[in-house]
Amino acid sequence: EVQLLESGGGLVxxxxxxxxxxxxxxxxxxxxxxSWVRQAPGKGLEWVSSIGTGGSTFYADSVKGRFTISRDNSxxxxxxxxxxxxxxxxxxxxxxxxxxFDSWGQGTLVTVSS
Amino acid sequence: EVVMTQSPLSLPVTLGQPAxxxxxxxxxxxxxxxNTYFNWFQQRPGQSPRxxxxxxxxxxxxxxxxxxxxxxGTDFTLKISRVEAEDVGVYYCMxxxxxxxxxxxxxxxxxx
Numbered sequence: 001e002v003q004l005l006e007s008g009g010g011l012v013x014x015x016x017x018x019x020x021x022x023x024x025x026x027x028x029x030x031x032x033x034x035s036w037v038r039q040a041p042g043k044g045l046e047w048v049s050s051i052g053t054g055g056s057t058f059y060a061d062s063v064k065g066r067f068t069i070s071r072d073n074s075x076x077x078x079x080x081x082x083x084x085x086x087x088x089x090x091x092x093x094x095x096x097x098x099x100x101f102d103s104w105g106q107g108t109l110v111t112v113s114s
Numbered sequence: 115e116v117v118m119t120q121s122p123l124s125l126p127v128t129l130g131q132p133a134x135x136x137x138x139x140x141x142x143x144x145x146x147x148x149n150t151y152f153n154w155f156q157q158r159p160g161q162s163p164r165x166x167x168x169x170x171x172x173x174x175x176x177x178x179x180x181x182x183x184x185x186x187g188t189d190f191t192l193k194i195s196r197v198e199a200e201d202v203g204v205y206y207c208m209x210x211x212x213x214x215x216x217x218x219x220x221x222x223x224x225x226x
Contacts, residue, residue: 035215037163045155045163045206047215060214094162100153100210102174104162 002026002103004095009108016085016112022078022095022105029076033099036069036080038091039107046091049080050099058099063089085112116141116209120218126226133194135221137207142187144211151210154183154192157220158203166205167192199225 008020022034035050049069050058057069068081078095092107117140127133143150154167165174167183170190180195194201202225207218 044204044220045157045208045217047208047217050215058213099215100151100165100168101155101163101208102165102168104164106162 002097004097004103004105006093006095006105006108009093009110011111011113012085013114014086014112017081017083018085018110020080020082020093020095020108020110022080024076024078024095024097027097029071030073032097034069034071034078035096035099035101036078037094037096037101037104038089038110039094040088040091043091048093051078052099082110085110087112115214116143116212116216118207118209118216118218120205120207120221123219123221125221125223127194127197127223128226129199130196133197133201133223135192135205135207135223137185137190137192137218139188139190139209141212143209144187149211150186152183152185152190153208153210154181155206155208155217156201156203157206158200161203163206194223197223197225 003025005023033052036048051069066084070079090112094107095105097103119138121136152170155163157163166177171183182193204220
């Protein structure tokens with residue numbers, strides 16, 4: 001069974017940083033592209049970033065230059081380094097398998113507020 | 115950026131009756147490889163999203179056959195043949211052909 005477990009969310013001040021992690025199990029992690037999708041409170045879904053099996057990366061314009069996606073295949077873990085955080089980055093961040101989001105984690109809440 | 119427009123945004127339905135959600139994209143979703151990377155997702159209250167349909171009409175594992183997807187190019191439809199109580203939630207369309215990936219605004223399905 002595919003399992004994705006996000007962690008690392010929390011309360012951070014504007015301009016601060018957070019690093020999200022997504023621990024994957026139940027599949028061969030290195031064989032799949034992975035993505036982050038976020039959902040602001042009471043709002044819809046917004047794609048944030050994806051990383052391919054070879055390490056190619058893609059970002060939404062809203063986070064480009066501030067967020068960095070990476071992966072550690074030896075630990076079956078996906079990361080999202082978030083810098084220069086803004087209030088509008090407040091959301092539940094979901095880890096999703098592939099760039100077609102065929103499986104999702106339970107999400108981790110990031111709150112950017114002073 | 116490809117804009118995905120769903121209608122309706124709210125859909126009250128009667129149990130056992132059919133329901134239909136439309137999604138239109140601002141550009142063709144036919145990829146250069148010939149595939150159309152268009153998906154439907156369901157988000158039940160308090161839960162993570164779940165993919166229901168991929169590449170327009172393919173149901174994901176475990177998805178009841180009362181859900182069906184159709185369409186081509188820029189116009190797509192999700193149909194529920196007979197709505198059940200567990201189908202309550204928000205449904206999103208999403209295109210995976212172009213970068214950035216984009217979602218529709220969501221359609222809230224509720225029971226009358």
